[in-house]
Amino acid sequence: MEFSIKNIGYALLTIFIVLNYGLILQGIIRKIGARVGRRYGIRWYQPYIDIIKNYAKRSTITHGVMFYIAPVFRLSGGIGLLLFMPVIFGSEIFSNFSFAGDLVLVLYFQFFGILGMALGAAESGHPYSAIGVSRGLSQVTSFELPLTLGVIAIAMQYQTLNITEIVAAQQGGFLNWTVITNPFAAAAMLIAFLGAMGRSPFDVVLAPQEIPIGPPTEFHSGLLGVLQLNRAIFPVAKLILFMNLLFGGATNWFELIVKTFFIYMWSVFVGVVYPRFRVDQSVRWFLTVPLIIGIIAIILIRF
């Protein structure tokens, strides 16, 4: 793969589209959640205004250098995840920087953001941030396990660590999707996905009633704006990852939107109706059911 200036332009275009999609998706998902509560909910464009508002705040205070770096880390985590995957399969423009070992890098970027956040949140000095970060790290660690098992199972199945190739292998009708061909790996990953999306019952990181609101407690104004940008990009990037790995990727934007929306809805579907696990319960949960499924997936693939 050749690197050129053109690719940066394409990457920026991807980020721009994903950002907008992410913001609108965020608005619509919140509206759907509100509907279950029998209300109308926010306007669909509210996330845009919120971001503009946060950037329009006049004052910012600092807790130290890491405090500034954390949101940047977080955002780079999201963008990194996005940019090392093919967004639209077969499109030159939206294949981004996908390369032979991108699956491994992508898994790393999953973790990258929360680590950066950990540094910044610790710097902010707020106890809730500290607790939130420790909760976040333990939860991420625990759901990474089934997730990685699932990914390994898929990699073993397709004998590749390149996402583009994995997607390519799934083309030709939904029967070729990993979710059909390798249901155990898919199940392990989809359960881990719930944890990755941070919705209840696995929203121990933000946990408004316990440690309002965890790591970002102290972040405000533009810094919060950066986090909000990430909050738009990161979930979509994760969705695209899961779409690519399990649901055959997307060959055009429409397909991407439909698929990612439904994958997102999976976490919403569960998230709306369940209360939150305690951290230890959530860790325990990830280390039991999905882990076992993941191991089964590996075993099935191996033999």
Next chain:
Amino acid sequence: MKEDFKKRTVISPDGKPIEIDPVKDYFSDAKPKVYKPAHPVIEKFANWARANSLWVLGFGTGCGAIEMRPLMTPRFDAYRYGIQWRPTPRQSSVFVISGYLSVKTLKRVVRTYEQMQNPKFVIALGSCTINGGMYWDSYNTINRLDHYLPVDVYVAGCMPRPESLLTGFEELKKIIKEGRGEGANKYAENFDWYKANQKKIIKDWDMPDYNW
């Protein structure tokens, strides 16, 4: 002053004694700044965004807090008007003082208000914030909120209904859009006056004059 806030020597993890003055060391005490509005066109756009994204701090200071829940829930659903609740002062832009303030709460309210970022707005609910309300002769509740914090909008009632409160938010939006929501700057400009009023009634003042 509470024991926790007194100057003391602690042994650091590496075994060295360090002298700490919690009030000075744990807080910043720089005075608040007056922030000049940006170029009118930008400011107008910014104000539009500020008005349409009112993040209310979820701090129920008095009775009126009970009418917040209907606002957040289906019946009145304030979210559709761009009003959302935030649990942390750092991220909030609107502080709803829901009724009477005891001196003990006022202390927290002042701190919380100061932690919010400019521009910030205050909506005062009910009789109590205007002239003491039914606790006008109580030894523990303040009579006039505007002596301690700059107030943008008052909503009459005891307690004001959610509908009134929504009207109050609409009024606040109007004020912000007109560029008059400068409570934070007003606070910074008259900082000494506000501080003197606050200190007059908050007897155990164990915090720096300004907590950011």
Next chain:
Amino acid sequence: MKDIIDRIKTKYTISEVVEQRKNLSFVTVSKEQAISIITFLRDIEGFKHLVLLTAADWIENDKFQLTYLLNNPTEKIDLGVRVFISRENASMESAHHLWEQVATYQRELKEMFGIDFPDSPGVDKPFILEGWEDIPPYRRDFDTKQYSEDTYFPRPGRESNDPAEYMKKKLYPNE
């Protein structure tokens, strides 16, 4: 109810008995015997539940009245044990060992009335007020209106007229 009071009378002295209603009576006991009577009532007579502990200020008699309202959940009767203590250096034996919540009540009484309960856990810690410098506010000689006007300055511009005086001023100012 009557037999319970009779039984107390055999062991302790009771100065006044008021039967407020069929299941509620008040007895006045001396400061010295109070805690021991309450313990007797709790352990022997089944008044296991403490409803409340509060005080009233009888400033004209220079006394504080402490009321321990006890409830017998099986018989469904209440007995208020009243103790009068002197207002000067008001102090009372603590009952925190009898019920867990008494310490809270005693903390409040210490703060609001200035009645001391030596040995009661945390009795000197401020409970409700913060940085209070005046006399304890629930004492009768504390004027809350005056305090409020002096401290919290009501909004100016209020002025009222007494109808009778206003009419005199208007209709017959010279008479």
Next chain:
Amino acid sequence: MKLKDILSPFTAWKHVVREPVTIKDPFSREGADRYRGFHKNDIETCIGCGTCEDICQNAAIDMVPVEGIETKDGDSGLRPQIDYGRCCWCALCVDVCTTNSLSLSNHFTWVDEDADVFRFIPGVDKKDWDNEERGWKKPEPNYELYEKERVPMRELHPEERDKSFIEMVKGYSKEEAEREADRCVECGICIATCPAHMGIPEYIKAVREDNIEEGFKKLYETNPLPEICGRICTHKCETVCSVGHTGDPLSIRWLKRYIADQVESEDYKNILGTDGIENNGKKIAIIGSGPSGLSAAHYLALMGYQVKIFEAFDKAGGMMRYGIPEYRLPYDQIDKDINYILSLGVEIQYNTKVGKDVSLADLEKEYDAVFAGTGLHLGRSTRIPGSDHENVYFATDLLREITQGKEIHVAEKIVVIGGGNVAMDITRSLARLQNQKYGKVDVTATSLESEDIMPADREEIVESREEKAIVDPGWGPTSIEIENNKIKGLHVQKCTSVFDEEGRFNPKFDESQTKFFEADMIVESIGQGMDIEYISKDIREQMEFDPRGRIIVDDYFQSGAKWLFVGGDIIQGPDVIHGIANGHRAAIGIDKYLNEKA
């Protein structure tokens, strides 16, 4: 973890397809019909009594003067101003409102940037909700924060009383008086209306608190004839009583009487502390021992003057004794009040008519000042044909003669012309005498005024009828039919209106409607005139008179002749309380005059 527990929560998702329950337009949502929203006040009905201010625990209500609303009898001219920086919308002010003028609308939204605007006078400062019909009103029925009905006064039954002159009103018992006094809202509107400006709420409070001594002292501050006033006062205060707007007014008069009745004659000086008044050596003469004279005498005596009253009759009291029948005002009660005044060192010279037995000029010489309270003793005649007949009497003359114990002419059929209290007095006195003499009653009272505007007290009319007298108002007498020098009866025609549009006396009649009252005795009671013959011409020249011949006096009842003070019925009235007020005022005036002179 059961599978059911995992799956059943997902049923929540069925709500996603259902319509949200959100109120679409919360800004124009209205409160319930009973909602306690913002205040309204009907300022025309409101009398500014300030009861709302009293009950308001938040001190949210101020009584403030309002432009365009005058202070007058029964209306303080003040209106409530409400501070929404205080109000808690409990609506107790509405529930307690004496006139039901205050109410709450169901509007509830008021938002402003300025904290100082939340203060307004409902009904005066125009608001959106002024015409809103819905909102909190006083609950109904049987919901009162104070008793609206008067404690009934125990009286003799008509059968018990219609033959004798025993006092018919029994007076309140302690319990009744306290119950009645409890109804008072202590607004003080009545004080201005009372000519003597008695401290009415204060003495009612004394009754309520069973503090008779305090109440008694309060009475004597402004009224030295409480026993008398407590029985026969025209109680103008009760007509303006704020409680009376939606219920019965307080029985202020009976409460006054209750206080006076509780105190024995011998305790008077003790309670009032009037022993040992220092004499200041100045002498005052008072003409007439009516209410004004006695009142002036009392207050002058308290100031240390040596007072001497000249009385034409052989007993003191004037019209109170000679004009009011005994069943309304027993003589011993008059004596109780008068004896106390006399005990202060006031002298009375009976059977001395000034102008005849002693001249006014002599008094001027002998005394430092003179107060004349000679009252209205001359009856006025209708001057209709036949009114000069010998069996046509003046009510005042008859009443005086009854008091004096003289045998008067009592016919079988009597007509009384007049609608005032004096007319009722003579009607009822004659009814009693008829009953004594003939065992039946046939007396008819007719007046020009129709029943609703009759000047007599309502209860007087009712009681007259109870005593079987006929009250047939609304007729103007035209002539008295006389046959064989004997009265046959009275011809009357319908009176359609008494006063013209400007309020002047100008009766209009409907000549087509006539009536004939059979009678063999007619009593005229259409008002009295004064007799000031005793003021000699040279003195009169110093004085001023208005075109209708009445004496002009200043605020202190001082006439043009500086040493002569005139008060009572000849100046104001006719009633007792004006006389008392005049006497008190004149006493102050005399004191002032003499001090200035010295």
Next chain:
Amino acid sequence: MNKKRFTINEDRSLFPEKNAEGKIDIDLSSHKYLKLWQGPQHPGITGNMSLELTVLGDEVMDCETHVGYLHRGFEKLMERRKYIQCFPIVCRVAVPEPDFNEYCFASAMEELAGIEVPEMAQWLRTLVLEMSRLQSYLMWIGGQSGAFGSGIIGQWSIYLRDLVLDRFEELTGGRVYHMYQLPGGVRGLLPDGFKQRMEETLLTIEKFMDDIDKVMFNNAVFKKRSVGMGYIDPSWVNKFGITGPNARAAGIPLDVRKDYPYLKYPELDFDVVVGKDSDIYTRADIRRKDLLLSVDLIRQIFAKMPEKGDIKAKTPNVLHWKVPKGETYSRAECTRGEYGYYMVSDGTEYPRRINVRGPSYTHAVALLEKMIINTNIADVAGLMVSLHTYPPEIER
């Protein structure tokens, strides 16, 4: 169900030893502990109060409750107000549930003054108290599920509460503060069509309660969070002065409505709801049953109450109502337990002393401080809500 008292770590060797008083000596300078304040500005804390927690890892080692943020000095203010002027202010003592204050105040005063409340007024009072219970539970149920992180129940239940508030508004003229039970009676008869509209509201509530049952009470995660959590030992009931659902969940049938019948409760047919496991789930379940019981009681009241009648007894003029000398205590069963007013009158127009006994006083201070120790900080909010405390009645 799991009856074992909840502990986070079975292996306690890492944790410090308890001292003789059963508490842990906390040395903050050891850097092992973290001081954590929850409240007064904290979404998980009911009302405006705060908890000063000392945590070791995730576990709370020590807790001190701080109240007084809502202190208005009611008991002092009432001493300088006439009795009638106390009437509007008593309901403010407990914001989410004002009617029990009104009732207790009115009944204490009526008892001292010897006033008999008319039949109709008693029925209306019973109705209002049950409606108040209903709306308070609805508010609580949202709080309880919200404290465990499920927002959806709160959305529904606050909506239901709003419907009840609408009925309150029609009947009493007030939405939150009803100021309806005036000493001597009540302030109005039922408006036209009220029964029918109330019935519709009750049906809606029942319908939604079915859903809440499925989504909240039959929810695996909710059960995981609540079953076996926050155990109250039955022996604590007397030791701490626990009343109401908290005591009933421990199997002790304390209910003022049955034990000391007042108003028209003797004529209503109901059983005290008692549980046995005494954990958060049982307490929640008891409150849910109590809520449905209130629905049933309101129906019974409608069926039994007369159509018309006097709403207020004759009382002395309220502007100067002197209550005879004496003292009394009147109680009622509110959603949190026994609510009571202790009133001392010295025979003047002003009360000598009124003491409000709110059940939260014991639940939220002594009991909470004890129960919170050794729990996970994640459970603090859920535990606190499960005791159903309202800070304003602690400090008044």
